[in-house]
Amino acid sequence: MEKILESISREVVRAFEENGYDGKYGKATLSNRPDLCEFQCNGAMAAAKEYKCAPFAIADRVAESLKGNGMFESAESVKPGFLNLKLDPGYLAGYLQEMEKDQERLGCGKCRDPKTILIDYGGPNVAKPLHVGHLRSAIIGESVKRIGKFLGHTMIGDVHLGDWGLQMGLIITELRQRKPELPYFQEDHEGEYPKEAPFTISELEEIYPAASTRSKEDEAYKEAAMQATYELQHGRRGYQALLRHILDVSVSDLKRNYENLNVSFELWKGESDAQPYIPDMVQKMKDGGFAHISDGALVVDVKEETDTKEIPPCMILKSDGASLYNTTDLATIVWRMQDYCPDEIIYVVDKRQELYFTQVFRCARKTGLVKPETELRFLGFGTMNGKDGKPFKTRDGGVMRLEYLLSGINEEMYKKISDNHTVEEEEGRKTAKIVALSAIKYGDLSNQASKDYIFDIDRFTSFEGNTGPYILYTIVRMKSILKKYREARALPQEAKILPAHSESEKALMLEIVKFNGVMESAFEELAPHKVCAYVYDVANAFNHFYHETKILAEEDEGVQAGYIKLLGLAKRVMEICIDVLGFEAPDRM
Numbered sequence: 001m002e003k004i005l006e007s008i009s010r011e012v013v014r015a016f017e018e019n020g021y022d023g024k025y026g027k028a029t030l031s032n033r034p035d036l037c038e039f040q041c042n043g044a045m046a047a048a049k050e051y052k053c054a055p056f057a058i059a060d061r062v063a064e065s066l067k068g069n070g071m072f073e074s075a076e077s078v079k080p081g082f083l084n085l086k087l088d089p090g091y092l093a094g095y096l097q098e099m100e101k102d103q104e105r106l107g108c109g110k111c112r113d114p115k116t117i118l119i120d121y122g123g124p125n126v127a128k129p130l131h132v133g134h135l136r137s138a139i140i141g142e143s144v145k146r147i148g149k150f151l152g153h154t155m156i157g158d159v160h161l162g163d164w165g166l167q168m169g170l171i172i173t174e175l176r177q178r179k180p181e182l183p184y185f186q187e188d189h190e191g192e193y194p195k196e197a198p199f200t201i202s203e204l205e206e207i208y209p210a211a212s213t214r215s216k217e218d219e220a221y222k223e224a225a226m227q228a229t230y231e232l233q234h235g236r237r238g239y240q241a242l243l244r245h246i247l248d249v250s251v252s253d254l255k256r257n258y259e260n261l262n263v264s265f266e267l268w269k270g271e272s273d274a275q276p277y278i279p280d281m282v283q284k285m286k287d288g289g290f291a292h293i294s295d296g297a298l299v300v301d302v303k304e305e306t307d308t309k310e311i312p313p314c315m316i317l318k319s320d321g322a323s324l325y326n327t328t329d330l331a332t333i334v335w336r337m338q339d340y341c342p343d344e345i346i347y348v349v350d351k352r353q354e355l356y357f358t359q360v361f362r363c364a365r366k367t368g369l370v371k372p373e374t375e376l377r378f379l380g381f382g383t384m385n386g387k388d389g390k391p392f393k394t395r396d397g398g399v400m401r402l403e404y405l406l407s408g409i410n411e412e413m414y415k416k417i418s419d420n421h422t423v424e425e426e427e428g429r430k431t432a433k434i435v436a437l438s439a440i441k442y443g444d445l446s447n448q449a450s451k452d453y454i455f456d457i458d459r460f461t462s463f464e465g466n467t468g469p470y471i472l473y474t475i476v477r478m479k480s481i482l483k484k485y486r487e488a489r490a491l492p493q494e495a496k497i498l499p500a501h502s503e504s505e506k507a508l509m510l511e512i513v514k515f516n517g518v519m520e521s522a523f524e525e526l527a528p529h530k531v532c533a534y535v536y537d538v539a540n541a542f543n544h545f546y547h548e549t550k551i552l553a554e555e556d557e558g559v560q561a562g563y564i565k566l567l568g569l570a571k572r573v574m575e576i577c578i579d580v581l582g583f584e585a586p587d588r589m
């Protein structure tokens with residue numbers, strides 16, 4: 001369906017043109033004075049300059065032309081030259097009726113030129129437990145992916161595991177100290193290695209920090225870890241078999257954790273998958289004359305004339321020939337282009353890596369790893385802070401494991417729900433989990449991604465205010481009204497959304513019509529917070545309407561059926577919104 005602002009603008013443009021003015025002045029916007037009007041057009045102010053006459057005179061003529069136009073209840077010119085518009089209630093009801101007919105998409109058409117978009121998010125590191133730092137990437141990336149899918153793009157999520165580098169050498173070294181008899185460490189071992197991993201996930205999670213601590217105190221140990229890393233990266237069989245085990249054990253644990261977050265990935269590729277592409281890529285960079293030696297290292301210059309700050313060269317290989325984090329990211333672009341040929345790659349990563357990605361993107365472009373038209377976008381997010389304004393930590397100052405964070409919030413939510421009313425333990429736990437997830441995700445997504453925010457669990461879990469639980473509570477209220485209505489009678493075949501009977505009903509309708517516009521701009525700007533702000537507005541408008549309207553006690557059956565239709569549409573709008581945000585609503589709470 002055409003966006004409501006487009007439909008309105010079309011009429012206003014025509015009215016400008018009818019009076020001999022350029023149509024470009026006819027763009028309508030949402031009103032910034034909702035007390036006076038619903039939409040407005042300020043074009044007469046600008047047109048006045050071109051046509052050298054008073055803006056009011058122009059606005060007045062345009063308003064005159066709009067009289068009798070069925071789309072508007074009123075079109076008024078006001079001094080000094082604004083055009084104030086109110087939609088005709090019948091027109092508005094008709095628009096909603098169209099939306100309602102399309103239960104699947106509510107009139108939000110798929111985009112005209114669907115793209116293939118690869119989205120790099122999650123970014124967990126193997127063998128290190130998921131901690132809250134990885135939460136934002138997962139939550140934001142998942143939502144952007146879902147919004148893109150809803151608009152008809154082919155979205156491919158890649159978790160981009162951190163599975164390469166010293167951390168692997170550290171684990172191997174520690175394991176070797178503990179169990180030197182394992183076949184992975186026998187240089188003369190021929191044949192297969194065991195199928196079972198020689199550790200569990202909890203052991204692995206204990207091994208890595210132990211190794212990391214020790215390497216900081218023990219120089220020889222660190223040397224050994226570096227040597228192990230080198231041998232692993234240069235094909236030592238036993239170590240590669242161990243790497244497989246580490247990956248398998250880690251990945252199944254990660255999958256379980258992400259599942260609890262309602263986050264899933266199309267691809268489970270990692271940094272290690274990029275390694276085979278490095279030699280060729282480096283050769284091409286040399287052959288193309290892009291890479292040169294600087295202080296022994298191989299670098300590509302990426303500064304541009306228009307830079308206002310220093311953008312250092314992109315280092316491809318260290319002086320000892322070792323590759324780096326960026327080498328991996330560049331080589332990852334190579335296989336992504338080769339296997340998926342995406343129109344766009346989006347990276348959802350901590351904003352402190354912004355400069356780094358500027359270098360990587362420029363280098364990829366300059367050296368021809370991507371096509372000139374391939375878009376590379378960085379969606380950087382801010383830090384999740386505790387109430388003290390510092391990065392979120394456990395009470396004793398440690399890094400908070402995601403699992404503990406989640407189970408703590410689930411528990412708190414369960415208490416809240418079972419305090420409110422009596423529920424069976426099992427149902428209560430299930431509901432608590434759903435509501436808790438909404439609290440965390442909405443708490444995060446409702447902030448503009450690039451901003452730091454305070455993880456305030458008391459506020460996030462509240463059933464009132466701009467929170468996930470409030471949104472769910474509103475949907476649950478809608479479900480319960482629908483259920484009661486249906487228990488009493490069936491919805492008549494001819495039921496229709498009727499022109500608003502009250503201010504509050506019209507206000508709700510005016511929120512609902514924004515749906516397709518919000519989805520589009522949320523995706524264009526990679527801004528899930530826009531969906532949050534919208535769903536919150538719809539919830540508020542609905543609750544206001546609900547408090548002022550006796551829906552179930554309405555005596556006129558047609559009017560009542562119209563309310564129910566409107567309610568059903570509002571519910572569907574909210575459900576699609578929370579679905580793209582990555583959570584769902586329970587039936588009761």
Ligand code: ARG
Nearest residue numbers: 120123124125160162329349
């Ligand atoms: N593993 C990295 C970290 O924990 C994040 C990876 C981000 N993605 C990327 N393509 N570099 O910081």
